[in-house]
Amino acid sequence: MNPPSSLREPQQIEFEIPEWLNQCLLDRSSDRHNEDNNLICLAFEFAYELHQKQYRKSGEPYIAHPVAVAGLLRDLGGDNITIAAGFLHDVVEDTDVTLEEIEERFGDRVRLLVEGVTKLSKFNFSSKTELQAENFRRMFLAMAKDIRVIVVKLADRLHNMRTLEHLKPEKQKRIARETRDIFAPLANRLGIWHFKWELEDLAFKYLEPEEYKKITNLLSERRSDREARLAKVAEILRDRLAKIGVNVVELKGRPKHLYGIYHKMQRQQKEFNEIFDIAGVRIIVDKNEDCYRALAVVHDAFKPIPGRFKDYIGLPKANLYQSLHTTVVGLQGRPLEVQIRTQEMHQIAEYGIAAHWKYKETGGSTFTKLTPEDEKFTWLRQLLDWQNDLKDAQEYIDSLKDNLFEDDVYVFTPKGDVIVLAPRATAVDFAYRIHTEVGNHMKGARINGRWSVLDRQLQNGDIVEIITSKNSHPSLDWLNFVVTPSARNRIRQWLKRSHREQNIARAKELLEKELGKSGLEAQLKSEPMQNVVARCNYQTTEDLLAGLGYGEITLNQVVNRLREAVKAQQVEKESEPEIELTPQTPVRDLNAHKNSKSPIIGIEGMLYYIAGCCNPLPGEAIIGVVTRNARGIAIHRQGCPNIEKVLGDRLIPVSWNSKDTNTRPHTYAVDIEIEAIDRVGMLRDILARLSDENINVLNAGVKTSFGKPALISLSLEVQDCQQLQCSIKKIRNMSDILNVRRLSELGGNC
Numbered sequence: 001m002n003p004p005s006s007l008r009e010p011q012q013i014e015f016e017i018p019e020w021l022n023q024c025l026l027d028r029s030s031d032r033h034n035e036d037n038n039l040i041c042l043a044f045e046f047a048y049e050l051h052q053k054q055y056r057k058s059g060e061p062y063i064a065h066p067v068a069v070a071g072l073l074r075d076l077g078g079d080n081i082t083i084a085a086g087f088l089h090d091v092v093e094d095t096d097v098t099l100e101e102i103e104e105r106f107g108d109r110v111r112l113l114v115e116g117v118t119k120l121s122k123f124n125f126s127s128k129t130e131l132q133a134e135n136f137r138r139m140f141l142a143m144a145k146d147i148r149v150i151v152v153k154l155a156d157r158l159h160n161m162r163t164l165e166h167l168k169p170e171k172q173k174r175i176a177r178e179t180r181d182i183f184a185p186l187a188n189r190l191g192i193w194h195f196k197w198e199l200e201d202l203a204f205k206y207l208e209p210e211e212y213k214k215i216t217n218l219l220s221e222r223r224s225d226r227e228a229r230l231a232k233v234a235e236i237l238r239d240r241l242a243k244i245g246v247n248v249v250e251l252k253g254r255p256k257h258l259y260g261i262y263h264k265m266q267r268q269q270k271e272f273n274e275i276f277d278i279a280g281v282r283i284i285v286d287k288n289e290d291c292y293r294a295l296a297v298v299h300d301a302f303k304p305i306p307g308r309f310k311d312y313i314g315l316p317k318a319n320l321y322q323s324l325h326t327t328v329v330g331l332q333g334r335p336l337e338v339q340i341r342t343q344e345m346h347q348i349a350e351y352g353i354a355a356h357w358k359y360k361e362t363g364g365s366t367f368t369k370l371t372p373e374d375e376k377f378t379w380l381r382q383l384l385d386w387q388n389d390l391k392d393a394q395e396y397i398d399s400l401k402d403n404l405f406e407d408d409v410y411v412f413t414p415k416g417d418v419i420v421l422a423p424r425a426t427a428v429d430f431a432y433r434i435h436t437e438v439g440n441h442m443k444g445a446r447i448n449g450r451w452s453v454l455d456r457q458l459q460n461g462d463i464v465e466i467i468t469s470k471n472s473h474p475s476l477d478w479l480n481f482v483v484t485p486s487a488r489n490r491i492r493q494w495l496k497r498s499h500r501e502q503n504i505a506r507a508k509e510l511l512e513k514e515l516g517k518s519g520l521e522a523q524l525k526s527e528p529m530q531n532v533v534a535r536c537n538y539q540t541t542e543d544l545l546a547g548l549g550y551g552e553i554t555l556n557q558v559v560n561r562l563r564e565a566v567k568a569q570q571v572e573k574e575s576e577p578e579i580e581l582t583p584q585t586p587v588r589d590l591n592a593h594k595n596s597k598s599p600i601i602g603i604e605g606m607l608y609y610i611a612g613c614c615n616p617l618p619g620e621a622i623i624g625v626v627t628r629n630a631r632g633i634a635i636h637r638q639g640c641p642n643i644e645k646v647l648g649d650r651l652i653p654v655s656w657n658s659k660d661t662n663t664r665p666h667t668y669a670v671d672i673e674i675e676a677i678d679r680v681g682m683l684r685d686i687l688a689r690l691s692d693e694n695i696n697v698l699n700a701g702v703k704t705s706f707g708k709p710a711l712i713s714l715s716l717e718v719q720d721c722q723q724l725q726c727s728i729k730k731i732r733n734m735s736d737i738l739n740v741r742r743l744s745e746l747g748g749n750c
């Protein structure tokens with residue numbers, strides 16, 4: 001193993017064990033039964049031994065770094081496992097020790113944290129857009145099976161930033177940028193403001209050295225002036241608070257965050273003076289009610305500026321932050337910002353989710369008995385229990401959960417861009433996400449540098465490289481394992497295009513069966529057929545045939561529309577409708593008429609069929625029409641345009657047999673059309689909704705065109721009108737659905 005570049009020849013810089021660690025070691029020699037303490041000491045000693053003869057760029061012994069990281073974690077209130085992981089976070093990367101050995105010595109919890117931090121360290125973020133940065137942050141959160149991994153990583157980064165001066169300038173910039181774009185926002189998301197501020201300030205120092213110096217100088221120039229003013233304010237407030245018996249835990253000027261000032265100047269286009277001259281005071285008291293009493297004192301001593309009072313105690317922020325904020329006219333007429341809060345609120349404000357460590361009463365061993373699934377949520381649950389009196393805690397936890405526990409998979413392109421894919425996605429999904437042509441010419445995939453089978457499910461952090469060749473093409477079996485709808489659609493499109501001739505031939509066969517062989521070619525060229533082509537959004541009759549052969553559109557849809565078009569043409573010519581000459585959909589159970597329990601009353605014993613033009617459903621008003629063909633009585637919906645011209649003597653009053661319950665339920669085919677905003681998983685969601693309703697889907701087709709809503713056509717089998725209405729309503733209520741309609745809609749009814 002090559003020594004990392006950070007190692008070099010030893011210099012004579014002594015490493016000093018910090019006081020807290022010294023105390024741990026001393027405590028252990030007097031009490032060997034304190035397992036928490038023992039774990040910390042053992043982790044330190046192991047790391048010390050492993051990092052021996054390794055040095056940092058600064059010349060310090062390497063061990064100083066893990067010790068500092070462990071110290072930061074301890075200051076945050078981290079448990080023994082987290083502190084131990086702080087000591088050990090670099091040993092796998094920088095020494096010969098294995099994760100198995102860590103687990104053997106320190107248990108699976110410590111191993112999990114060390115493993116997580118090691119993994120995160122492998123990524124170099126060198127990107128570009130805010131979207132990429134956000135993907136990175138999400139990936140980090142998704143990869144960290146335990147939130148403590150992120151906290152250890154943040155502590156590691158903070159110490160590295162504090163010692164950044166020893167690196168070369170270009171490396172400084174890269175690390176600082178990564179810190180600003182990835183790690184400071186992560187600290188912010190976890191509410192560890194403490195870390196966030198320092199990370200931002202340090203990144204600022206290396207990224208904008210000029211501005212940084214300017215602001216630092218301005219700050220120090222006015223320090224004495226400012227401090228004098230603040231001291232005076234503090235004295236006034238202390239006096240008055242003491243008089244009404246409010247115990248003040250802390251009252252002092254609020255530290256100014258350099259990057260915050262810079263950011264504000266940039267954002268609000270203000271001069272340093274305008275921002276900086278607003279001094280801040282923080283008052284920390286014992287009890288909630290004291291906050292309000294202190295507020296009264298502040299408003300009595302100084303004139304409040306209207307519209308600047310905020311009660312985040314009554315209405316905590318989503319991230320659990322609580323405090324009273326007000327701005328008053330302070331000494332010499334300068335605005336003074338005042339924050340009032342209790343100590344506990346202050347902990348949350350400073351340490352965010354890490355604050356719950358500080359309040360935890362039990363020791364660190366609470367994690368051992370949990371299953372991994374339980375464990376994922378343990379800290380959230382603890383947080384919830386601990387914060388259950390906060391109204392918005394749930395909202396905070398929901399937002400964190402969204403970020404932490406979604407199942408998306410985050411993988412890399414060879415260039416280091418993060419691609420987010422659906423769970424169980426494969427290299428083929430990845431290829432189509434990059435570009436349709438990459439997918440269509442994909443020959444193979446290398447995952448983490450190794451050739452891989454195409455159906456392997458990608459893991460978080462995989463680096464995926466797609467190998468293409470001109471002569472490679474999608475294969476039908478890819479449809480068996482791709483999970484993203486876009487990949488699926490594009491593979492289908494390709495297959496469709498490449499098998500166009502076969503599909504057209506197949507479509508003609510299908511139509512022949514319905515329309516008869518003779519005259520098919522003539523029908524295909526007829527005006528009604530051209531109407532159908534246009535209505536189905538195809539360019540040419542051939543396109544429609546290809547779509548039919550491929551299954552993008554169903555035979556029912558084509559035939560029904562053709563019949564409607566023929567009817568419309570006939571009505572125009574004012575000829576008598578020839579219903580019987582158009583093809584019809586036979587009812588599924590042709591022998592139903594032999595059964596005395598026929599589903600239709602009024603034509604018992606007669607042959608009948610359900611008219612395909614209007615597809616009546618049980619529950620709707622119907623009428624029978626005597627036809628001249630051999631299939632018997634056609635059952636239409638009342639109001640169907642095709643029966644308007646039928647002579648009265650051919651009409652037979654009929655109705656549905658509502659007692660038709662003791663046979664197995666009859667089902668009827670009905671076509672619906674859904675307009676929806678195209679999104680991943682839309683069709684799957686709709687089908688799931690229908691299957692919840694026990695509705696069988698005979699056929700499904702999706703048409704998408706760029707910039708237009710997706711058009712989803714479904715052929716359903718339903719028992720009656722009510723069931724259809726109910727499922728249409730359910731679909732309509734789904735998100736991203738624009739419109740749902742039954743085809744051959746007559747107005748009213750379903």
Ligand code: MN
Nearest residue numbers: 065089090156
């Ligand atoms: Mn480190």
